[in-house]
Amino acid sequence: MTVTPLEALPIDELRERSSTKWRRYPADVLPLFVAETDFPLAPAITARLARAVELGDTGYTPPDPGIRDAFVGFARRRFAWEVEPHRVRTTCDVMMGVVELLRLVTKPGDRVVVTPPVYPPFYDGAPEAGCEIERVPLIETEAGWELDLAGIDAAFAGGATAMLLCNPHNPTGTAHTQESLAALAEIAERHGAHIISDEIHSPLTQPDVEFTPFLAASDAAARVGFAVTSASKAFNLAGLKCALMVTASDRMTALVDSLPEEVEWRTGLFGAIAGVAAFAPESDVWLDSLLAALDENRRLLADLLAEHVPGARYRIPDAGYLAWVDLTALGWGDNPAVKILRDAKVALHFGPMFGVEGNGHVRINIGCSPDVLRHAIERIGKLVAAPDPAAATAP
Incomplete structure (x- = not known):
């Protein structure tokens, strides 16, 4: 078509x-x-935000604004990824989610792996959580950019306790393969480390490329990982402030559920309203x-x-x-x-x-x-x- x-x-x-x-x-x-x-915004987003303004619907975000179910449907349609709604929790934006998750699984002074060249706020987010940065650069091959799995293994063996994954990667636009992500998960699990995957660019994966959500890469990935994502990049909603923290195992879900209630209160109501419209089937044609x-x-x-x-x-x-x-x-x-x-x-x-x-x-x-x-x-x-x-x- x-x-x-x-x-x-x-x-x-x-x-x-x-x-x-x-x-x-x-x-x-x-x-x-x-x-x-x-x-221009997707028509469904424009309509729902306009109606919210007409109604004066500018108050606090409710515990369940509908975006969990909307994202579950989106993930199923676009990525063939089955997400359970109770494993989705909202917050203000992706980097806020990253920092809060780091605080859950690290202690002050821990080292966190990043894979440069990489999204600049990663360099600020880890210190905000009290951690130090350990750099393991991407490898450029004839085929494209790849994670340096051996380098990451060495970093975890040397004491790093977590990694910030960018999937797809910013700035190279690389959609990491299922094989690479599964191998990463096995490395992390062997060393008792955690992976926090920033997947904000995932809706923008081209149709001729397969996007693999980190949590769906393997059973090990579900055990060691978190995903943080949002409609904000694909649908141009950054100013409306709504991100999702997603898990795929009971232990990781319990960790996210232990976060202070204030983390979820920071979600913007307009961000949630717009996110529901963005993730709805009616916005697929626009995307x-x-x-x-x-x-x-x-x-x-x-x-x-x-x-x-x-x-x-x-x-x-x-x-x-x-x-x-x-x-x-x-x-x-x-x-x-x-x-x-x-x-x-x-x-x-x-x-x-x-x-x-x-x-x-x-x-x-x-x-x-x-x-x-x-x-x-x-x-x-x-x-x-x-x-x-x-x-x-x-x-």
Whole structure:
């Protein structure tokens, strides 16, 4: 079945938005940095939020706003993953869930494995929970990015007690394989460690790629793991504040149930209302259209970089709307996004924020119209042959 790609809003309308993406930089800058998209909301979300405003439904979030059952249905339809509703609990956002879960399974001073280049808040979340970071970088092979299972095994053998998994991985867009995740779970169980899997990008996995929820990877994964997810990335709801903590075994469920009630009270009512609409079957067509648009853009970016930014290295991602691009060959320093912002007026995410493995890299948000993406890369391309003004004035 042919799916019509979703169309982004016109840029003049987007500039009326008050979110970070459109207010962080002046109007002459094209913003392709923070993880917000430029598409209209799914109609079901718009309708339910509008009705809530009409009703003045702006109070406290109830214990069961319906999002557990909605997510159970979504997981079954999209991932063939059977989730039991009583194993789902809400909180404010994914990183809040990550921190609270770390506090459950670690003690102050414990080491937590991260796999750079990786989502920058991981570097803050672990210390917030009183832990130290242990870095085990991804391995880049000819086939793509992979977890360094031997390195993770060594880290756990050396005393690390937990790991923050990004699945699909941000910024590379890698959907880790079932085999890799099952092996990771066995390693963790052998060492008595826990895995907290951030799966916020999972709804954005392309149809030609299989997404494996960590908790469904194996029986061991269910015993050692937690998943934290949200509708916020796929459906552009970050400001509404609702995330889900999911478990798949009685022991792990009991741990989450032991969290203070306040953790759940932090859930935003509008986030829950919007999440129910996002995870409902009526929003599947919208999501499929979004994925079609992102598929076009992830391939368009490859063509644009080849034409305008020769030397750039880019792997088409499995999931998401974030593209990880290596610009080291251009000689623009460890943080090329600084030059690009200054000289091309295009805002990209700073590569070094993802770890030292991000030196020379940028992360590009492709959740926009093809015209905006094309304009941005053309601007960057003009810098490739142009002399660097800063170099001309250097002593």
